[in-house]
Amino acid sequence: METDYLVVGAGASGLAFADALIAGADVEVTLVDRRPAVGGHWRDAYPFVRLHTPSAYYGVDSIPLGEDRLDVEGFYERASGPELHRYFDAVAAQLDASGRVRLLTGHDHLGVEAGVHLVRDRRTGIDQRIAVRRKVVDARYLEASVPATHSPTFDVAPGAPLIGIHKLPDVVRPGAVYSVIGAGKTAVDACTWLLGHDVAPDHIRWIRPRDAWFHDRREFQPLDQVGATMAGIALDAEAAAQAGDLDDLLGRLEDGGRLLRIDPSAPASMYRAAMLSGAELEALREIDHVVRLGRVRRIEADRVLLERGQVAAGTSVIHVDCTARGLNDAPAQPIFQPCRVVLQQVRHNSPTFNAALIGHLEARGGTDADNNRLCPPNPYPRSILDWPRMCATTWRAERGWAADRELSAWVAGTRLNLLAAVRDRAAGPPVREAVARFVAHVGAAVEHLDRMQPPPSEGGDR
């Protein structure tokens, strides 16, 4: 088999890349994924999972996701797991119908031998050899680790009642006490689900190795609410330009509502750019029993051993493992390489926008050096110490896009751009003022943030 591009990984990133690539270039693409259907980790997610960002700017460029409805809190709708499955099925059908994309789901990419790629059909065990005329695209470099595919890093004694989050709906029962282990978005989802299913806050014990910083969902809204989003980004730039040091910066961001802590009295260090609404935050703050004794080392039938102590666990306690890493912390490497593209983040918090951006640039041509200048890799944040690097990299990249007429037209036009509506609403006072405030501060902000780069951040433990 021959192909122009071999995309390894048909998760949201591989799909968004391929969709943008064939929109701009007459090429033949083969997507390989070991899962039986496209969509990546969303296919194995827990039953009550939802996007934490609006559907309006998620997925592939050429197919809208959702209908831009507002939810009960007045925010743009977020797709549920089943909605995402249906969406990815539609994406697969459209790619297939293009006649230029071959989908090899249920296939493992085994490696390369003498320049030829080897893939194996997981059902039949039959191998195929694929010669690549142009480039191999690594769309699994940032493969997500989700509860269904992860094993806990702590010991579990035989008989200790530990479940993954996907089992929660099966085990919930009157009188049970739930011990939720983890500090990130999955743990938040477990606690929110329990509270929403009539479990009293005093029946939840939350084991948080570290406390985390979150964003307010209100400030990541597209379309008609983009004014608030732009105002928040302007506040980020102003705070970064004026802050004396990192502590001062974090204080300004928290005072301005850009960063949130569930418990403002507890120091927080973890930061995975997850979002909460005001209502979720209020509900989570009702959980008083928080265990801060470090990471879990071992779970036994009647107790939990942690780094800095232990807590008892009665027979009614069900431990819920929410420690899967989620976002992949792989280090940065050049995105455009000879005969190879490695999909990574460029603008923070925008995985499918970034994959499509890279696909668009690949279709447009240009040298790897020029494309790498436009797409500096920007690894997912693990700790709040990564905030300066993350924002400085984004703002520097955006400066490059603005200076490139063709690219800035693409960025302004793609539905995957959270800020796409800024152009149409720029005449309105809130957006105009926010853009002016951002422009006034971003230059100094990038310089200050460069000076605030911390030593390598501590591990992304949850």
Ligand SMILES: Cc1cc2nc3c(=O)[nH]c(=O)nc-3n(C[C@H](O)[C@H](O)[C@H](O)COP(=O)(O)OP(=O)(O)OC[C@H]3O[C@@H](n4cnc5c(N)ncnc54)[C@H](O)[C@@H]3O)c2cc1C
């Ligand atoms: C729980 C969770 C919630 C999230 N919510 C949001 C959100 O609301 N908004 C947002 O913007 N982002 C969100 N993200 C970020 C998310 O990671 C991206 O949005 C996106 O789904 C990641 O897609 P991906 O294609 O990079 O990775 P994956 O979905 O992990 O896909 C990688 C694929 O590569 C395949 N693969 C790996 N190795 C091989 C091999 N050797 N052979 C064949 N196939 C292989 C895997 O089977 C997998 O399907 C969330 C992440 C998690 C974990």
